[in-house]
Amino acid sequence: MNIELHFQVQDLNARYVHAIDDDRLEQWPDFFTDDGRYHITTAENVARGLPLSLMSTTSRAMMRDRINSLRNANVYESQRYRHVVGAMLIEPAENGIVRAVSNFLVARIMHTGETILFATGRYEDRVAMADSGLRFIEKIVILDSRQIDTLLAIPL
């Protein structure tokens, strides 16, 4: 087992969730390769073999559009997330790509202070080496529940 690679994959995910929680959303696309894919779906859709996503992006350009829209076009009540991510299960690299799975809990804190457990689920990631370090080729967010409270504005 390559301990250093293990650490780097975990570090990538840790920096990813911190960027979101710290409202550095403009950095969100930078964690992905140029044609990186990011999808949010539900465990039910996955179990039924249904392809629908709540959010689906197939390039950093689409991700930048998401963030641009959140900042400048969309209307939603001011809110923040707080991620807690469990230990990553990391498979050995194959053809330079590492698969990793981790569990997450995300609390949503409204500007009024109201806090709920907003989302739970798992990340299914594929990570590759880029010149500037590790990047997600793909991050699939699989929500345990089919229910979203009010709206889902900020990526998970």
Place this chain on the structure above:
Amino acid sequence: MTIAAANRQWPAQGLARVPYWVYSDRELYAQEQERIFRGTTWNFLCLEAELPGPDTYCRSTLGEMPVVVARDAGGTIHAFENRCAHRGSLLCLHERGEAKEIVCIYHNWTYDLAGNLTGVAFRRGLGGKGGMPKDATPEAHGPRKLRVETLAGLVFGTLSADTPPLADYLGAEIVTRIRRVMRAPVKLLGGYSQVLPNNWKLYMENVKDSYHASLLHAFFTTFRLNRLSQKGGVIISEAGGNHTTYSMAADVAGKEYEQAGMRSAQDDFHLEAPELLTTVDEYGDGVGLQILGVFPGFVLQQIRNSLAVRRVVPQGLEKTELVWTCFGFVTDDEALTELRLRQANLIGPAGYISMEDGAATGFVQRSARAAADELSVVEMGGHGTASEDNRVTEAAVRGFWKDYRGHMGL
């Protein structure tokens, strides 16, 4: 007709006003369950495609009443209350599945897929002892059966014998518009739910409010997916509660929004990946947007190539689950399916367009609590509920309240 809740009287201005107590009166909410959802209304239960073959079932609701929808061995669709004749346990515990019969987990009483009681465990006792009296008729208290009608792949149910046939209830124009969208057998793409912190009626009003769409939803306006300057209109049923808004997809070059300084028109907002909006005119009629609502709680959506049904499930005075199911057709090629899935970014709880409806309706609920006797104003387009050839109107919202008041005796 009796007044629904004690001392509740609709304001003298009629449909041009909505009193905020409609969103905050608990007794009224309880009476809605009986007079509307379990009354003379057709309620969307599920897509036919959710019952993929004989001996399949899925769960649904009639307001707060849990319902089983089942397709029997012969292919006929039935719907009945999800409640055992015996002590009232839920009969179906899973969202969907295959079954030749239904067995209650509590005491093993069995039912066929039409909701008829077929067996009572140890009805004749054991060894000559116990059992039910010979003249007992437990089937007399069986789960209530719904009348079921299907239209273009949509399954509707009603609990009342007095509800007119579905086609009459919808009206010819609404039936035409449903058939237009549902042009081929359905292929499910997936689903999710949005739990809204507000009364169910606020969501239905939002859907019927063609006026807000291009003012709240900057995405609609800025990318000219929906502007009130586009050719289109609103069709409203006779009773008022069913409607369709539609608009042509043709890009309108006008600058009415920009000149009026509307927040939703953002000249400097561009998409780096404009393929999000790539569309094909699959209906061949140039209509890029059609939003159709059936009283009390059903929405059929066509936004470009993104198709969905939305089922409104009241879960309390201030809580509503909005159940989304997105679909395409079995005739879709891979490219069209991919378009639909990409355009799904526009809708649902994370939708570029739809997310804001979740915010706005919740805002109204929060101010409505302490404003029970205040009035909201619904005068765009005048005071009527007739169909119009423009969408700068709240006629469909007034139509909803006309139908509501009729059912509730208000």
